[in-house]
Amino acid sequence: MNIASTYRIFITIKRLQISSTYHSNNIFPLLVSSTKTKPIWRYELFHIDIINNRGEYMITFLGDIYLNKPYKIEFNIENYICNLEYPISKHGKPALNKINLRQEKSYIEETFKQHPLAVCLANNHIMDYGEEAYKDTLSFCLKNNIKYFGAGNQYNNYNNPALLKIDTATVGILGYCCPSTSSISGGQRANGSSPLNEKRIAQDIDALKEKADRIIVVFHWGAEEIFYPKPYDVKIAHMAIDKGADLIVGHHSHCIQSYEIYKEKHIFYGLGNCIMPDIDVMAYFTNNGKSIRFRQNQQIWNKYSLGIKYNPSNNDIEIFRMYFDGGTLTQSPYDIKKYYLPIKSVEEYQRAFIKKFLCEKIKGRVRKYKQSPWVPGLKDAKYFYGLMWQIIKKQYS
Numbered sequence: 001m002n003i004a005s006t007y008r009i010f011i012t013i014k015r016l017q018i019s020s021t022y023h024s025n026n027i028f029p030l031l032v033s034s035t036k037t038k039p040i041w042r043y044e045l046f047h048i049d050i051i052n053n054r055g056e057y058m059i060t061f062l063g064d065i066y067l068n069k070p071y072k073i074e075f076n077i078e079n080y081i082c083n084l085e086y087p088i089s090k091h092g093k094p095a096l097n098k099i100n101l102r103q104e105k106s107y108i109e110e111t112f113k114q115h116p117l118a119v120c121l122a123n124n125h126i127m128d129y130g131e132e133a134y135k136d137t138l139s140f141c142l143k144n145n146i147k148y149f150g151a152g153n154q155y156n157n158y159n160n161p162a163l164l165k166i167d168t169a170t171v172g173i174l175g176y177c178c179p180s181t182s183s184i185s186g187g188q189r190a191n192g193s194s195p196l197n198e199k200r201i202a203q204d205i206d207a208l209k210e211k212a213d214r215i216i217v218v219f220h221w222g223a224e225e226i227f228y229p230k231p232y233d234v235k236i237a238h239m240a241i242d243k244g245a246d247l248i249v250g251h252h253s254h255c256i257q258s259y260e261i262y263k264e265k266h267i268f269y270g271l272g273n274c275i276m277p278d279i280d281v282m283a284y285f286t287n288n289g290k291s292i293r294f295r296q297n298q299q300i301w302n303k304y305s306l307g308i309k310y311n312p313s314n315n316d317i318e319i320f321r322m323y324f325d326g327g328t329l330t331q332s333p334y335d336i337k338k339y340y341l342p343i344k345s346v347e348e349y350q351r352a353f354i355k356k357f358l359c360e361k362i363k364g365r366v367r368k369y370k371q372s373p374w375v376p377g378l379k380d381a382k383y384f385y386g387l388m389w390q391i392i393k394k395q396y397s
Helices: 108-112 130-143 198-208 231-243 346-371 378-396
Strands: 003-014 030-033 040-052 059-065 080-084 118-120 147-149 162-166 169-177 214-220 247-251 259-262 265-268 273-275 279-283 292-296 304-311 316-324 328-331
Touching: 059 247, 130 147, 147 162, 147 169, 169 198, 198 214, 198 231, 214 231, 231 247, 231 259, 231 265, 231 346, 247 304, 265 304, 273 304, 273 316
Parallel strands: 040 162, 059 080, 059 273, 080 118, 118 147, 169 214, 214 247, 247 265
Antiparallel strands: 003 040, 030 040, 059 304, 162 169, 259 265, 279 292, 304 316, 316 328
């Protein structure tokens, strides 16, 4: 059993009126608390989780989670970090023209029997209900001693990094979200996900080298329902390793994407959905307040995911597969090496990916048709033959 303790040093200044409940857990987070008689500012000078290690300590990385109720897990998951794919709040104004996820209650502890060490907020749903719901989510994390990273604004560096102290080693975790996922990015002061930007990533890794012994970078990126990473994602992952990252973890594809080993460091392009039930939400809100009910049944490939156990002391990796049947998460034995994708160079992969991507689009369309048949129309025919023609051109060009 690994036990995490939190040590905090505060300076307290009394008799100042509090006008905001905004909380930031950047390296030097600001905690706000108040009473009716004595409101106070509390400045937290130092906040770091100390893990008392009894035996080898492993951090477990999980994929996307969206919990609309408690679910059952048939095996033990400890010391985990996941992608929190929804704000935890009953407040907020819905973002327009997108699928909006939110839950008033987290259901995290009821499902996992413990809170995570940290959550990644660098995703395309954390701002689905605006600033108010985002701040409620931060308050929930602070109340339950959960680190968070990958969302905020330029002023607080998007709450990057989260720092975990494990015995004598410090692990720093950075999170970024690719704009191609239709995310709402943070600005100079406005909150949002941390945008994937090569220059910022390089700068953050360089700065983190002075604070952390191990550097982990988490990306929300890739094409949904596609089993292979985009060439651009490969380029960014390689750059992050070249700059000094020890492990790359990816989310967003909602299916398991390939992994590779680059310069003896693991890159997991997409862990898949850890727990993602069928979706039934109000979505695609318009300026005049209209919306539609959005329903999506998870397909078989959306129900498998990878879990990564990472040992910071020696960079060792253990990979396991899971299956979520809509009510229960179980382990699913599999030859993990089948997910391995050797990439000799980004340029070579770029040429191979185009055909793979187009083929996967066609196969994905066929898979969806088999799961939920519909009468094909002219639009479907144009889509199918358009993809086929692109494949033929690539084959003979």
